[in-house]
Amino acid sequence: MPLERLKKKTSKEILWIYILRLLTEREMYAYELKQKLQDRFEIFPARVTSYVVLYRLENEGYVSSRWQENKKYYKITESGKALLDEGIKYLEGIVDKLVI
Amino acid sequence: MPLERLKKKTSKEILWIYILRLLTEREMYAYELKQKLQDRFEIFPARVTSYVVLYRLENEGYVSSRWQENKKYYKITESGKALLDEGIKYLEGIVDKLVI
DNA sequence: GGGGCTATTTTATTGCCGTAAAATATTTAT
DNA sequence: ATAAATATTTTACGGCAATAAAATAGCCCC
Numbered sequence: 001m002p003l004e005r006l007k008k009k010t011s012k013e014i015l016w017i018y019i020l021r022l023l024t025e026r027e028m029y030a031y032e033l034k035q036k037l038q039d040r041f042e043i044f045p046a047r048v049t050s051y052v053v054l055y056r057l058e059n060e061g062y063v064s065s066r067w068q069e070n071k072k073y074y075k076i077t078e079s080g081k082a083l084l085d086e087g088i089k090y091l092e093g094i095v096d097k098l099v100i
Numbered sequence: 101m102p103l104e105r106l107k108k109k110t111s112k113e114i115l116w117i118y119i120l121r122l123l124t125e126r127e128m129y130a131y132e133l134k135q136k137l138q139d140r141f142e143i144f145p146a147r148v149t150s151y152v153v154l155y156r157l158e159n160e161g162y163v164s165s166r167w168q169e170n171k172k173y174y175k176i177t178e179s180g181k182a183l184l185d186e187g188i189k190y191l192e193g194i195v196d197k198l199v200i
Numbered sequence: 201g202g203g204g205c206t207a208t209t210t211t212a213t214t215g216c217c218g219t220a221a222a223a224t225a226t227t228t229a230t
Numbered sequence: 231a232t233a234a235a236t237a238t239t240t241t242a243c244g245g246c247a248a249t250a251a252a253a254t255a256g257c258c259c260c
Contacts, residue, residue: 002116002160003186009216012248013109014194016102021198031207041197046249051208053248060102070256071207086103091195094114097141098121098188109247112218131237146219151238153218170226171237 011043014091015053016062018043020084023063023076030054030072111143114191115153116162118143120184123163123176130154130172 018041019033028036030050037043037050054074057063062080065072076084118141119133128136130150137143137150154174157163162180165172176184 002156002162003183003190005216006114006117006187007190009113009247010110010194013113014106015248017106017198029207048209048250049248055209056102056247062102083103087106088195088198090103090107091191091198094110095188095191095195098117098191105246109217115218129237147237148220148239149218155239156217 011041012045012049014087015043015045015049016057017084017087017091019050019053019057020062020076020080020087023074024081024084027073027075029074033074111141112145112149114187115143115145115149116157117184117187117191119150119153119157120162120176120180120187123174124181124184127173127175129174133174 015037018037022028022033022036022040033054034045034047034050037045054063054065057080058065058074062077062083063074064077065074067073115137118137122128122133122136122140133154134145134147134150137145154163154165157180158165158174162177162183163174164177165174167173
């Protein structure tokens, strides 16, 4: 089923968008994000995935981090917010083109 | 840039949705579809890609084909239409969750 | 004091889809 | 007549992101 493939693939490959989206609400740590991803977006990434994605995002300056009580809290940066906006607009654009 | 990755990846991995969408308008052959994908959706798949995608779609019953004047015309089936609807709804759902 | 949950890191692997490659046939300008 | 563009097929390959694996540490509770 291509739709299953799409859901599996897409929901994982847009993970960084969901993560940035959640971080607009407040600081969170990776483990917490994984829970939220399940509750809010019904995505079930593997244990490590959110760590890896956050590592990439931080490396590219879209999030910053600080340690507190043995947890690594991530915060979205200005360029992260800009990226998120672009990402959402891009996805809206896809839908628009399909629906017309 | 994760957005570039997203555009590259997503626009290719949803290729089948765009193709099904185009086929709701009329029968087309693969080569023709490639042109339309560029004009309408600004996607630039490799020469063979539309052939491969259509092969998969036909195999799974989402399109049917017939030969006419040395061209293989593809037509969307009922299950193809259902799949397309589901796909679009799924994408709309993603956007909705992000925008809230 | 040890089992279970929370929390993170690094490295190696895998799965999959688009794509490159190679081959072929027809049609259309020049 | 021939080069270029159109049109399709089959097989093999590559990239890359999520994931599995393995290791580590704090915390809680019984």
